[in-house]
Amino acid sequence: MLSHMQAKGLSAGYNGEAVFRGLDLKITEGSITTLIGSNGSGKSTILKTLCRIISPDSGAVYLDGEAIHRMPTKRVAQRLALLPQGAQAPAGITVGDLVEYGRFPYRSALSGLGEKDREIIQWALASTGMSSLEHREMERLSGGQQQRAWIAMALAQKTGLLFLDEPTTYLDISHQLDILYLLRRLNRENGVTIVMVLHDLNHAIMFSDYLVAIKDGTLHSAGTPQEIITQQALREIFDVEAEVITHPVLNVPVCLPFRITEQNKKTGGSNT
DSSP states (O other): OOOOEEEEEEEEEETTEEEEEEEEEEEOTTSEEEEEOOTTSSHHHHHHHHTTSSOOSEEEEEETTEEGGGSOHHHHHTTEEEEOTTOOOOTTOBHHHHHHGGGGGGSOSSOOOOHHHHHHHHHHHHHTTOGGGTTSBGGGSOHHHHHHHHHHHHHHTOOSEEEEESTTTTOOHHHHHHHHHHHHHHHHHHOOEEEEEOSOHHHHHHHOSEEEEEETTEEEEEEOHHHHOOHHHHHHHHSEEEEEEEOTTTOSEEEEEEEEOHHHHHHTOSOO
16 A cells, blocks of 8 residues: 655754754655765754654654654554664564564454464565575574564565664675565565665665755655756765766766865864
């Protein structure tokens, strides 16, 4: 089921200090949208606020026309799934048991798994290529396999929206591509709307329909990779000089940075 999400005038932060301000953003249904920007620009905080992990200081996030921060937690969990950065599984838990957690929003306090729940769990395992590892303990898996298991758990929530904060962190290039191709397949074949934060700009370009560029807590620009990725934009967003060429196979922009800007040299790097 596709869900419509929109942020209007959204601001949030920590301990009374705003991390981002006045954000207006519409998530295109059935697409892959990636937040990009320098370290400390507010990307992860925006993602958490969209998912109701952080309450806004002003403005609101609307899920299918309803303010998400006023919705019951269980109903939100039936509409969107969040995979945070660096998720940790309990010791000794198996892949199957982890994926089972994805069905909790649909169960009462005393009910066990029903036939439909088990069917969805098996579907989530199959969709992520984890069926053969269902009974394997999480700590015995590779980093890429563990990430697939977490994605399977999120899929088991059967939501129309999937949010991921740095889903390829700490993975080698092969496993990074494996996870990103998996996410694109889930988007294309199952219609899951995906919103994620990525640090690798070229991966964001390759695997996204839309980019949302954040600069110092404000929206710099939003649009397709072809619209967003220019030499001037890279100077403004990342404080780097870069060549932008066209990928010879994928026909998308490729960013080739070669130095930081003179302004960034003078300040010693404006983002942390």
